[in-house]
Amino acid sequence: MMKMRKKWLSLLLLTVLTVGSALSLTGCHGREGLEPFVIPEEFDTSREYDITFWAKNDTNKTQTMIYEQAIADFEALYPNINVNLRLYTDYGRIYNDVITNIATNTTPNVCITYPDHIATYLTGDNQVAPLEELLVDGKYGLGGSEVRFDAPTKEEIIPKFLEECEFGGHYYAMPYMRSTEACYINKTYVEALGYTLPEKLTWDFVWEVSDAATKQDAEGNYLVNGQKVMIPFIYKSTDNMMIQMLRQKDAGYSTKEGQMLLFNDTTKELLFDIADHVKLGAFSTFKISSYPANFLNAGQCIFAIDSTAGATWMGTDAPLCDISEEKIVEFEIEVMEIPQFDPENPEMISQGPSVCIFNKEDPQEVMASWLFMQYLLTNKVQIAYAQTEGYAPVTSKAQQDPQYLDYLSRGGEDNELYYDVKIEATEILLDNVDNTFVTPVFNGSASLRDAAGQLIENTVKSVRRKQTVDEAYMESLYSDTISLYRLDQLESQGGALGADKAALGEMPGTSVILLSSLGVAWILIILYVGCQMIKKKRNNQ
Amino acid sequence: MKKITALLMAVLMVFGLTACGSEDINAKSEGVMTYAEYAAAELDSAVVIEGYVQAKQSWWNNSATVYLQDGEGAYFVYNMVCSEEDYAKLEQGTKIKVTGYKTEWAGEVEVAEGATFEIMDGNYVAEAQDVTSLLGTDELIDNQNKFVAFKDMTVEASTDANGNEVAYLYKWDGSGQDGDDLYFYVSLNGEKYQFTVESYLCDNTTDVYAAVKNLKVGDVVDMEGFLYWYEGVNPHITSVTVK
Known part of the structure; x- marks a missing residue:
């Protein structure tokens, strides 16, 4: 966790602003470079394969060790496949590097990623191997007869998680781990303020308590904690915040076809509401203030919303912590689902890493990648990795494994493997799989997501800087954000998947003009050559 | 005449040098904060x-x-x-x-x-200000972001991902790889402090990155760098010398 902000932000910006230009290159290169992947009859085990695996961990050494162990175990089963691990700590960096490497045909073989990102990779033809045939291949598919380990079957992958990896009519990834967001609450302070936590958290409740917590004494100390610092409500991922709020309100965000609906009146209302609470000092964000966990553990925050995969940083007894011991405050922590507008019909994001495999000229190499990807879905890897954070395994095979059930039942036995906050956070996801959702994936969906967060970040920043946040401000915010993320250009390109070009619809006007010009030029060239030939013939006569 | 010219040139040179040396590095343009x-x-x-x-x-x-x-x-x-x-x-x-x-x-x-x-x-290029004696004091933060020096500090053991005692880690918990930030502990008068080689400021091709990778527990070192803060002092080192 430490110090991640600097690089993450920089990369995010870089990515957003360079992807557009990189795509034109990758698209061309891909078209010339790769044939569609076809499953070979047999996997040739007489050959040696070197494959690269770009993995993401949460700056968590246990996760690194699990990857290393998984590779060692896999290589023992397949001595002819050598897996080279490259570690990343954020998805943005992987995304950026993949984009760069598509242009030079040096993509990794296996890559942890987000479906939004895959949609961008797909703008280069055949760059990512589709998996639907591999999944059910009798010999090498999930649980196939020639697979040398106990893999899950397709049916044993949680259907909802598998669906998240299907777009453009193909499976382009497999889920690896799943998480959602949770609200980590300083219950001690909630009660000190005279409130009782409801069974289901609502936005109204969170805002009311947060506003109440901003009261200070004459010396500037907050009444609730006696400290000079108190940010009652901090949200880690403001893109998720906006996306979930809109979903809960049944308002527009985007469509499967790539239509971007984010910039609507509900969004504006939400931003005005957020601005009101920022004015009181009740709300801030990770990008503006720092990690919610640091404030929560220092008794300087009451509601910290972060991924369930950040649970090991939350609470007085958290096994991971970035602040010094003397700053940590004793408090009772409660882990709840994120706030809802309609608690009877909760909705929350499904997130977490997926894995894709990149296509190569040699289909045998792709097969080696597929076998390794499949190995990541085995119980040994799934259970071990899920236990490192508030992650859920993505297979029912792992979720129902006695070892995993035993793990879940032992929450609170210690503050390491059985850390209760982590297990409670995991259970939030396990109990709410049917209430989770993902946003539509299309070329540009990653930028739209960033824009959703940026709207909140800019509004919060502006209020803190005492700038006027009114209708005119919102108008300008919308147009600036659209321009920053080039959303108008993306939408005019159809925002559709590269792999599903039939769905692109009518060609943009500029392309029509360009292609028409080329056509006219060819006609003129042919006419000229024709005339020259006739002339030559006449001269010869 | 030659003597007068030489004298004039000398005077001009002295004035010129004085002018160069007298740049007031704290002077601010209009509307600029001190x-x-x-x-x-x-x-x-x-x-x-x-x-x-x-x-x-x-x-x-x-x-x-x-x-x-x-x-x-x-x-x-x-x-x-x-x-x-x-x-x-x-x-x-x-x-x-x-x-x-x-x-x-x-x-x-x-x-x-x-x-x-x-x-x-x-x-203006600042000399590194020795703030060793300010470590652990409330005055240290007054020097935040300055180019500073730390003298005679002792490298302490960190625990890597496999539980081994080492002189430095890739990333704060040892979960990283070559090219990532380096973290290491140094002590003074029984107090331990975490120092960093920030890989954007000094990447794995720099002397300081290589020098930290060669540190051994117990080495006594002088260091220079910037007094960065992350939930407490977290100097970003740009040079290290083993004594």
Whole structure:
């Protein structure tokens, strides 16, 4: 966790602003470079394969060790496949590097990623191997007869998680781990303020308590904690915040076809509401203030919303912590689902890493990648990795494994493997799989997501800087954000998947003009050559 | 005549040298804050500062992160708007004027992302200020972001991902790889402090990165670097010398 902000932000910006230009290159290169992947009859085990695996961990050494162990175990089963691990700590960096490497045909073989990102990779033809045939291949598919380990079957992958990896009519990834967001609450302070936590958290409740917590004494100390610092409500991922709020309100965000609906009146209302609470000092964000966990553990925050995969940083007894011991405050922590507008019909994001495999000229190499990807879905890897954070395994095979059930039942036995906050956070996801959702994936969906967060970040920043946040401000915010993320250009390109070009619809006007010009030029060239030939013939006569 | 000319030239040279040496590194243009005014300014308020570039940390797509300093204090400017061409002009010592907002992130006071700048006349490279004796005191933070030195500190053991005692870690918990930030502990008078080689400021091709990778537990070292803050002091080292 430490110090991640600097690089993450920089990369995010870089990515957003360079992807557009990189795509034109990758698209061309891909078209010339790769044939569609076809499953070979047999996997040739007489050959040696070197494959690269770009993995993401949460700056968590246990996760690194699990990857290393998984590779060692896999290589023992397949001595002819050598897996080279490259570690990343954020998805943005992987995304950026993949984009760069598509242009030079040096993509990794296996890559942890987000479906939004895959949609961008797909703008280069055949760059990512589709998996639907591999999944059910009798010999090498999930649980196939020639697979040398106990893999899950397709049916044993949680259907909802598998669906998240299907777009453009193909499976382009497999889920690896799943998480959602949770609200980590300083219950001690909630009660000190005279409130009782409801069974289901609502936005109204969170805002009311947060506003109440901003009261200070004459010396500037907050009444609730006696400290000079108190940010009652901090949200880690403001893109998720906006996306979930809109979903809960049944308002527009985007469509499967790539239509971007984010910039609507509900969004504006939400931003005005957020601005009101920022004015009181009740709300801030990770990008503006720092990690919610640091404030929560220092008794300087009451509601910290972060991924369930950040649970090991939350609470007085958290096994991971970035602040010094003397700053940590004793408090009772409660882990709840994120706030809802309609608690009877909760909705929350499904997130977490997926894995894709990149296509190569040699289909045998792709097969080696597929076998390794499949190995990541085995119980040994799934259970071990899920236990490192508030992650859920993505297979029912792992979720129902006695070892995993035993793990879940032992929450609170210690503050390491059985850390209760982590297990409670995991259970939030396990109990709410049917209430989770993902946003539509299309070329540009990653930028739209960033824009959703940026709207909140800019509004919060502006209020803190005492700038006027009114209708005119919102108008300008919308147009600036659209321009920053080039959303108008993306939408005019159809925002559709590269792999599903039939769905692109009518060609943009500029392309029509360009292609028409080329056509006219060819006609003129042919006419000229024709005339020259006739002339030559006449001269010869 | 020759003697008079020589005398005149000598006088001019003396004046010239005096003028060069007398650049007031704390003087500010109109409308620009002194360091004291900047330090007193509220968070999230608009600020205009002038300082001399001491180090460039990174440039990404028209955003530059730099350390500035004048004779009174130092500034960390995070992701200011900067073309690649202008970034190349920001040599160590270059004076710039920055307009933006003051903010704080995890204890690090900085000029927030999106500030603008212009290059000014003037040049100053700060000597590293020895702040060893301030470690563990409340006064240390007054030197935040300055180019500083630490003397005679002892390298302490860190525990790597496999539970081994080592002199440094890739990333704070040992979960990283070559090219990532290096973290290591040093002690003075029984107190341990975590120091960092920030890989954007000094990547794995730099001398300091290599030097830290050669450290051994128990080595006594002198170090220089920038007094960065992350939930407490977290110096970003630019040189280390084993004694």
